């Protein structure tokens with residue numbers, strides 16, 4: 001499940017950057033390639049959420065035993081917020097809102113925090 005989580009995150013990040021850049025160039029509703037890629041991105045959001053929740057639920061006993069409830073709770077929250085902010089940033093850009101750039105920065109900060117926290121928690125690749 002961790003492999004699915006990581007793969008879905010990497011694909012989502014690439015798609016998010018591509019969709020954001022495409023709407024930045026042309027954010028009219030007839031930008032069909034961006035619209036289709038945005039749909040694909042939404043499927044990958046679901047995969048990120050599903051795999052994250054499955055890791056969380058599947059390791060509940062170990063998490064309790066290690067006493068790391070709080071860190072896992074914060075990690076899951078950062079993950080969910082990252083997905084929400086990615087979607088909101090793209091939609092704001094589509095609706096010609098000036099706040100899209102601010103949202104992009106907030107989104108990137110949330111993603112960096114989620115990646116650092118996920119990698120350093122017990123199941124992560126940077127955990128020793």
Ligand code: HEM
Nearest residue numbers: 052053056076079080082114115118119121122123124125
């Ligand atoms: C864009 C959003 C997200 C990003 C960037 C992200 C990033 C990561 C990364 C990099 C890892 C470490 C994977 C590894 O080293 O093999 C990880 C693990 C994990 N993620 Fe996410 N994640 C996101 C969303 C979520 C969501 C929505 C949830 C749950 C609701 C979640 C729950 C977890 C859990 C429980 C782990 C295992 C933590 C550990 O012990 O290492 N993640 N995540």
